[in-house]
Amino acid sequence: AQKVTQAQTEISVVEKEDVTLDCVYETRDTTYYLFWYKQPPSGELVFLIRRNSFDEQNEISGRYSWNFQKSTSSFNFTITASQVVDSAVYFCALSEAIGNAGNMLTFGGGTRLMVKT
């Protein structure tokens, strides 16, 4: 069975601070995908990143960066110089990478990020 744990239910930071959202996963699959999605108050889940389990390189996209550590089953997400527009609920998710399972996601419980001025 697959499981995704986001231990931080809520984080509050002041604008321009860096913040890291933790994600720990469990799977028996050797090949899998990891994802991060953002859910603003409007409700729509916005795709941020997908990472294949064979690719452990960290990734940076603007103010966002992701740290994938297979040894600790973690896929953490860091926002540098946070902005008020970053306020949202962030979900980490996992799927198998075989057959048709690519977007049949197991989500964590989410971390609510509040960025204050």
Added chain:
Amino acid sequence: DTGVSQNPRHKITKRGQNVTFRCDPISEHNRLYWYRQTLGQGPEFLTYFQNEAQLEKSRLLSDRFSAERPKGSFSTLEIQRTEQGDSAMYLCASSESILTEAFFGQGTRLTVV
């Protein structure tokens, strides 16, 4: 391209009534997914279509739930004899292939009173 569209955005119904939601995926996306999200939780997978074929169903999808995608384009999710526990946000997503990411709609929020 307006993205994944879901209707209605909100639905309030009395317990025991039937409800139907509609999802219009991004055109040319042949894969369509339904998820359910309860307050304060992450979304949970319900079912998945490739074109008109329903390929996967979660154990969460009880006999009161049925989903269709008759022509491989839009999809409907029907809940019969609604219960208060069905109150949730129902999210639809579509993807071009299993190798590409899924795009989500804004969801239909169901409240059963």
